[in-house]
Amino acid sequence: MTDDKNTMEDLVSLCKRRGFVYPASEIYGGINGFWDFGPLGVQLKNNIRDHWWKSMVECTPAGPDGQPLQIVGLDSAIIQNPKTWEASGHVEGFNDPMVDCRECKTRFRVDKIATVTFSKDGDEILSTHIETESASTAFEDAIASLNSKQRKLLKKAGNDVKTSARFLNDTGDGSAVACPLCGGELTEPKMFNLMFETFVGAVRNDDARAYLRPETAQGIFLNYKNVLDTMRVKVPFGVAQIGKAFRNEITPRNFVFRSREFEQMEMEFFCHPDESGRWYEFWKQHRMEWWKSLGISEQNLRFREHGKEELAHYSDACVDIEYRYPFTAPDFGELEGIAHRGCFDLSAHQDYSKIKMEYFDHGGKEADDSRYIPHVIEPASGLTRGTLVLLCEAYTPDPDRPSGVYMKFDPKFAPIKAGILPLVARDGMPEKAVGLYMDLRKDFMVELDIKQNIGKRYARQDEIGTPFCFTIDGQTGEDGTVTVRYRDSLQQERINIDGVKKFLAEKL
């Protein structure tokens, strides 16, 4: 556990140091919940984005019958008519219950604070109030919250000490839990809407109030009729979108995992109600395979079916694809949700807009079957979270190399595909390196790095996860070969400089 916490700290530090992710507005002390992607982070993120788009829209998956599915793209505005969010239920329902401390005024989510009690033989030894992610992290956080006197008490109690955690949202009793920071009394829970508000136009009144979208999905539902009327699609078909979404989280945390501004990759798949169960299963399996195809190891991925009680207001069934993040380990955290949204959204928009959302199936054999509101299966994943997962997955400590760590990206997703390095900055080597660079850069994202000790340059390429380095040395002038250095094995071999392009094309 401590190892995993350190992993996260090290990763955040590497991300900053090597240009993957910077805290937003750092020169002004930052802004809680916002992050900027640096030069390498944006390449990594774009690689995931393009792969999703290609596999979802440009070269759609084959359906159960082996035929390619019909899925088209969309890019809707972040700000929509506010009626959208009334219909979707977000104005009423998109709330987190929260409490404030009456003393120190800090605000907490009720499902994130707990009282942990240590007891032995039925007698309470001591209890502590903590802020924690989940039941699986409560014990560790409780231990960390103890002062030295409490630690001694616990030590003195010896073995067989039992621990129990009561979360505020489980007790339903505000007085059962006190402020984790100052021990102060907490207010009654209050709902807090997670949508960012703004005003459109010159006047600031209720009519002008608008919201930053908390999900990209509604932009798709708004355009369901447009797509149906203007594209040559028939049910079943999908509409896919990648874009920013915003949630005014009370407690942004865990690096870019829970941030207030993030990118989603969502697809709404419209199908016949009777076939929705089948499509739900299809997408569930398909999306898991997709994440595995990114090089994420199977043991770090799992499904988690939502219980009835935790389903969102719009959802008939939902399964998460979870990843074992360093900050949740040994537990898992959400990466993608595949939701069976039923006809909730289209029906709601039909009610609010009075625009018919029915689909008329010209091929329907029976009258009953030919006119219906499609059901929707939604694989909704985070591009920001996907990027975080590839960063976590790639992070590989290795005390035997100078950098102490390397980023083991699948070459397809590595921000830089190859480093081109003259061994020294003289004897004609830089010129040859420039020549190779100029030849490769049209086809691959490559980097030329001429100056500095070669060991330091290799160390940097390890830390940014460059799978191959081509080194121009004295022998290059003699026999036209360069060294290929493999990031993962550290193995080196010589290949002809003219064969480098082919080598890269085969590896990528």
Place this chain on the structure above:
Amino acid sequence: MTDDKNTMEDLVSLCKRRGFVYPASEIYGGINGFWDFGPLGVQLKNNIRDHWWKSMVECTPAGPDGQPLQIVGLDSAIIQNPKTWEASGHVEGFNDPMVDCRECKTRFRVDKIATVTFSKDGDEILSTHIETESASTAFEDAIASLNSKQRKLLKKAGNDVKTSARFLNDTGDGSAVACPLCGGELTEPKMFNLMFETFVGAVRNDDARAYLRPETAQGIFLNYKNVLDTMRVKVPFGVAQIGKAFRNEITPRNFVFRSREFEQMEMEFFCHPDESGRWYEFWKQHRMEWWKSLGISEQNLRFREHGKEELAHYSDACVDIEYRYPFTAPDFGELEGIAHRGCFDLSAHQDYSKIKMEYFDHGGKEADDSRYIPHVIEPASGLTRGTLVLLCEAYTPDPDRPSGVYMKFDPKFAPIKAGILPLVARDGMPEKAVGLYMDLRKDFMVELDIKQNIGKRYARQDEIGTPFCFTIDGQTGEDGTVTVRYRDSLQQERINIDGVKKFLAEKL
């Protein structure tokens, strides 16, 4: 002029009908100033986005010495610490002067309303109050605003009628112009900040106020130090970014040209103050060549140097690359601005943040030269506007074809590269079409369209700008050839079905 207005109406209609651009939230009556990109629009826009990114970041332009420039990418958050916008001058200075009508309460930009007077031999015949884009559109809009009685008066006056337009911002006198809608009296001009505001966190007070960025540029300046410290770049170098920006425009208009939410493609090029003039010239020429390389005809592009009096607060010099839009023709409108921002931004952030923004040049020969705040040249273009320009440029009426119009996209940017059409949906043709589609779709964005009269399918492909159609017919079964139909020439020729992939690769 009337032709151009009709062109714009037709184009907007085609964009809706064929899935390029839909009005946002249309089922709720829309939301003024916001648009959604449909399935074909998003492909077109992505093609421009990827081309810019590739040519700016992944395969950077060669500088004046023939060597590739150093430019890295970035993706900063839309919401930043609000101090950003105090430092940048946007909180104070990013305002439009506006007036309200005291009667009908409509709000206008002072530089967009005018009184147009018709006179003969020095005597006024009549005058009219209008809302209009610029001096070049005032006359036409004035004519359109007249009632039948006024038209008769004007006709009666015969030849040699003189027209003059006084804009409210020129007169400086509110009483000189009345409301174009109801003739009511106007208020004094008032400044209106164009940034959308929101609140971050649970509390709504001045400390929690934040803004949606009105430009992507500041996210780059915020990270100038981070990039310098973490990437192996030296001055001169650039940082490029593509992303959404928001401006609460008083009068959004002209389709996606002036919308409230739009995408920018901006690059900040940091250079030595003494070399900034040279880089300004370099980027000015380079960006013009880039737009031409997208297939935009030279006669529709021009430079317009800003006069001293119209320079933005941050700018030492600025030139626009303008395009002749149908709604500005015969005049031109902005497509990209290349600004010499001097050291305004870095100095301002240094003052506000107390973080040193100086660059230390280890290679500097003289002491004076080795430490300085870089100057910045900024080529800032609109991805949304670029997409609009390609739509306008492609729009080609042709009364001789069934669609009456076709979209003449450069094949590189066409949303769909090829349509694959069986002549009829029987006799084994659909199966062959599917086979070809499956083969091509891994490498190209292609579309399979099986049913409907072939003429209608060709007409659709013309309207969505697909450069090539491959038609499987009876002869395909006999000799393995398909028809290639060229969108622009309507010429048809037969090629071997096995050669289609190579054909496409060569054309794209």
